[in-house]
Amino acid sequence: EDQVTQSPEALRLQEGESSSLNCSYTVSGLRGLFWYRQDPGKGPEFLFTLYSAGEEKEKERLKATLTKKESFLHITAPKPEDSATYLCAVQENYGGSQGNLIFGKGTKLSVKP
């Protein structure tokens, strides 16, 4: 069973059409949840870190939120340059010791002009 599940796998939006990407996780003790953006042929680029339920982070048209079981990446009025694959990762807390990042499979976002 996957510990990090992202949905949908792919999302096509028209420019200006707002939507949300979902990341659900089943790790027992969450130390942190991370969002990355990956453009074709490139390595992932860090976007946000969230640590506790209720926390929110914003960057331009992106806003990430966190609950006890999932995170949402809200995209407001997207532009074609927002097209990319968005990766979610979680880090477990092993009794005070930090675990490695567990990545989801990603959501491929396409924004058409």
Place this chain on the structure above:
Amino acid sequence: NAGVTQTPKFQVLKTGQSMTLQCAQDMNHEYMSWYRQDPGMGLRLIHYSVGAGITDQGEVPNGYNVSRSTTEDFPLRLLSAAPSQTSVYFCASSYSSAGAWNEKLFFGSGTQLSVL
């Protein structure tokens, strides 16, 4: 500041050949790691290092070797390449912040490896 540099960008190997993927960072980061990315799967950790002379295994270490003799470099060695090692490989580095060493990863641009 080049960040994380990986070489080569593309490589084709025959089964049984060995090779080394190079990774260098110029940010003086203590933490470095190697991931592989396969279609339909999330990034999976191969090996990681929290400082020069210290390495540890990740989720999928079999068939790979690493060493860390300097802060800057973290090469990944394929001992005897197999078709199952066909993948895109990413090197990443991170600094320590509030006791967490992989809070924000800086990734290289990747090496696409094909094993025939």
